[in-house]
Amino acid sequence: MERLLPSKPSLLFWRVETQPFKLCRSIRLRLHQEIADLSAATNGHFQPHLVIVQVGDREDSSVYVRMKQQAAQKAGIKFSLHKLPADVSQTELLGLIDTLNADPSLHGILVQLPLPPGFDERLVTESIDHKKDVDGIPLYEHGRTGEA
Numbered sequence: 001m002e003r004l005l006p007s008k009p010s011l012l013f014w015r016v017e018t019q020p021f022k023l024c025r026s027i028r029l030r031l032h033q034e035i036a037d038l039s040a041a042t043n044g045h046f047q048p049h050l051v052i053v054q055v056g057d058r059e060d061s062s063v064y065v066r067m068k069q070q071a072a073q074k075a076g077i078k079f080s081l082h083k084l085p086a087d088v089s090q091t092e093l094l095g096l097i098d099t100l101n102a103d104p105s106l107h108g109i110l111v112q113l114p115l116p117p118g119f120d121e122r123l124v125t126e127s128i129d130h131k132k133d134v135d136g137i138p139l140y141e142h143g144r145t146g147e148a
Contacts, residue, residue: 028075035076049078050108050134051100055093056086056116065112080106086116093119094127101129110134 039046050072054065065081072079082096093115100109109132115121125135 028071031075039076047076047078048107049080049105050110051080051082051106052110052112053082053084053093053096053100054112055084055088055119057083058114061112061114068110077108090119090124093124097124097127101127101132106132108132108134 035048050068052065052068054061069079069081082100084093084096093111097109097111100106109128111124111128113121113125115124125133
């Protein structure tokens with residue numbers, strides 16, 4: 001079998017593998033500092049708050065949610081998870097999103113995709129207030145750029 005990687009990592013290989021991680025760490029550190037500065041400027045009265053809504057218990061989705069939770073906490077962002085059972089109705093999910101949209105203490109909302117079968121993902125994601133939509137999935141992402 002042909003060896004695809006060099007027996008000793010080259011400098012080029014090291015740079016390709018580590019640079020994205022350094023960039024991510026740099027962005028997180030800068031974001032953490034900006035959040036700390038904002039909190040200090042408001043005498044500790046402000047902390048960004050991210051809410052993730054997860055429907056069902058897909059393991060791959062749970063892994064992504066944990067990663068997002070860790071990233072938020074490292075940046076100094078308050079994190080909350082609303083974990084709903086897979087058999088929750090779409091009406092109940094939309095009601096929760098409406099409640100979260102109206103809560104001024106929440107600054108970002110993310111619905112973890114994919115949703116279980118039977119949910120209209122487009123309707124659900126479009127129900128998030130655009131000012132709080134962390135994913136930022138605009139209408140044109142759903143193929144609606146040509147609609148009037």
